[in-house]
């Protein structure tokens with residue numbers, strides 16, 4: 001019963017077909033909130049160039065919640081940094097709210113894996129930080145900050161210092177700080193990955209509520225598929241070396257969703273299969289062939305080169 | 314509390330030993346005065362305000378010299394820490410100058426400023442500025458890049474980025490440089506005041522010597538030590554601890 005529901009709701013789109021048009025004109029991109037066009041990026045290293053991103057095309061509508069999922073090292077953070085304006089793409093354009101982005105700006109606030117709160121300021125002053133840069137007066141600043149602290153349920157801690165907060169509380173302050181800027185979109189780079197399962201569960205719930213209330217466009221990076229299914233309208237799967245968008249999934253489940261919901265679990269399993277091939281690929285090119293003998297990872301695609309490790313350690 | 318008790322007993326014993334040596338009368342009084350007469354000199358110095366005036370004059374000099382070096386040192390440290398060109402040029406100049414004991418600037422200082430306050434203030438400045446600059450430099454280099462990225466996405470640019478993020482983030486290192494700079498400045502202030510005749514605590518020391526008044530010499534030395542301890546231990550150590558705790562660098 002539940003199986004059929006899950007499969008019905010999971011709209012799987014072949015990404016190549018979507019992008020087949022290639023006709024993303026500027027007029028079209030202006031209506032989108034975020035438009036990534038033909039973005040490529042490589043890094044120079046000692047062993048030559050590493051192609052991290054290759055021809056990434058993405059369009060995100062206003063108020064959409066989009067998750068990027070991919071194996072470690074596939075370039076999720078790099079793409080996020082390019083969208084944020086913290087890094088430059090080698091080629092291609094990124095349009096945000098109809099304008100080509102040039103450098104970082106307060107219309108696209110990033111929430112990092114570690115909360116990146118400033119320890120020399122207390123909680124409320126941290127939330128006020130961006131507002132102060134905008135030149136908003138003291139009284140008004142305080143009111144806005146309080147409003148968003150209330151949204152993440154932390155008004156009680158407004159005068160606390162950062163080192164007195166738990167990891168989950170810090171991340172909530174970071175969310176309040178980002179929201180207080182009233183940005184066009186939120187860019188979240190694995191914001192909850194350092195947290196324990198319960199805290200993450202609470203924050204998933206809170207984030208969905210905040211999103212439904214504020215209708216911000218959110219680009220959310222994670223390597224946790226279940227997290228992606230729980231949060232996203234659409235999920236993009238990135239392949240690795242070089243990073244390309246491999247598949248797109250639309251998740252059409254009622255909100256707020258629960259991590260442990262049966263449907264969420266079912267979607268995750270299906271998407272996981274998609275990702276499995278990519279993870280295998282990472283294992284194959286990153287790890288030594290004989291590492292499979294030592295670890296528990298069952299990577300079927302890798303043949304151990306040597307079995308003789310008896311006197312190794 | 315226990316530590317305080319130990320310390321109190323130790324210093325009482327030390328004073329007792331001193332008094333004992335005095336009673337034995339091995340050395341004449343102008344070589345080794347009694348603790349009692351040193352205390353009397355101290356009390357007299359505070360009563361007729363000669364000591365207080367000396368302290369005030371010395372503190373004024375160090376306040377001016379240290380204040381200037383704070384501004385210059387942080388500015389120079391920021392330049393060195395953020396720009397390669399300044400690191401290669403100014404940076405190497407500063408690390409070279411650091412090997413020079415501050416008092417070696419005295420001849421130059423006398424030539425530039427003459428026998429006056431400004432020559433001493435220059436010594437104080439030279440004593441502190443290098444440490445503060447290198448402290449700021451290492452602080453700036455150790456600012457977590459994450460702070461800067463976060464600030465940039467919130468719209469921090471140019472001097473606001475420095476003022477609101479880089480300097481505060483570098484504070485734990487800056488305060489270490491300030492502490493070291495203070496102790497160098499205090500030493501060079503005393504050296505300068507010993508050599509240039511114009512009031513101040515160092516000058517009071519020299520007067521004691523000229524009058525063969527050993528108890529004045531020791532009394533002034535005690536005041537110098539006391540001020541050193543007050544500033545170093547009570548002020549800088551507290552501030553440093555507080556900052557390190559706030560910045561999450563120690564477990565409280």
Ligand SMILES: Nc1ncnc2c1ncn2[C@@H]1O[C@H](COP(=O)(O)OP(=O)(O)OP(=O)(O)O)[C@@H](O)[C@H]1O
Nearest residue numbers: 043044045052071072073074075076077078079223
């Ligand atoms: N500054 C850099 N110089 C050289 N190579 C880099 C640089 N930054 C990232 N890379 C490389 O780019 C690739 C992608 O890195 P990125 O941080 O974007 O991955 P990610 O998908 O965010 O991974 P994770 O899930 O582990 O965070 C990696 O192989 C990494 O080695």
Ligand SMILES: [Mg+2]
Nearest residue numbers: 076077078190
């Ligand atoms: Mg990453």
